[in-house]
Amino acid sequence: MRKIEAIIKPSRLDEVKDALNEIGINGMTVSEVRGFGRQKGHTEIFRGAEYQVDFIPKIKIEIIVERSITEKVISVIEEKAGTGNIGDGKVFVLPVEQAVRIRTGECGREAL
Numbered sequence: 001m002r003k004i005e006a007i008i009k010p011s012r013l014d015e016v017k018d019a020l021n022e023i024g025i026n027g028m029t030v031s032e033v034r035g036f037g038r039q040k041g042h043t044e045i046f047r048g049a050e051y052q053v054d055f056i057p058k059i060k061i062e063i064i065v066e067r068s069i070t071e072k073v074i075s076v077i078e079e080k081a082g083t084g085n086i087g088d089g090k091v092f093v094l095p096v097e098q099a100v101r102i103r104t105g106e107c108g109r110e111a112l
């Protein structure tokens with residue numbers, strides 16, 4: 001299993017979520033986060049306003065998937081989160097040791 005962690009623009013969340021539902025993703029965790037990339041200190045547009053602060057509001061999506069669909073999920077996120085502008089975000093992929101569905105005790109891929 002892999003964990004896909006995507007930092008995206010808040011305005012792209014609904015489209016990304018719908019597209020991930022369409023390819024059969026059953027669960028995800030979403031958080032409001034703040035961060036910066038390589039333009040640190042420079043302006044970025046968020047909801048029509050220019051931000052000149054160091055940390056810009058972003059959404060973090062965390063999804064645990066079977067290894068075999070990792071590339072598919074990444075390409076859906078790239079397609080739906082991308083606007084072509086700076087600050088579109090990043091995708092990080094990490095190995096995952098175990099998953100457990102607490103209600104049933106199912107483990108591994110059965111728990112996803």
Ligand SMILES: Nc1ncnc2c1ncn2[C@@H]1O[C@H](COP(=O)(O)OP(=O)(O)OP(=O)(O)O)[C@@H](O)[C@H]1O
Binds near residue numbers: 034035037038058089
């Ligand atoms: N190396 C990193 N480690 C952790 N989080 C990061 C890293 N780079 C970017 N992020 C997160 O992703 C968000 C979006 O980054 P961003 O898309 O601006 O990256 P970038 O490298 O500046 O690319 P671009 O030139 O397209 O803007 C940041 O606000 C931050 O939350």
Ligand SMILES: [Mg+2]
Binds near residue numbers: 086087
């Ligand atoms: Mg940037």
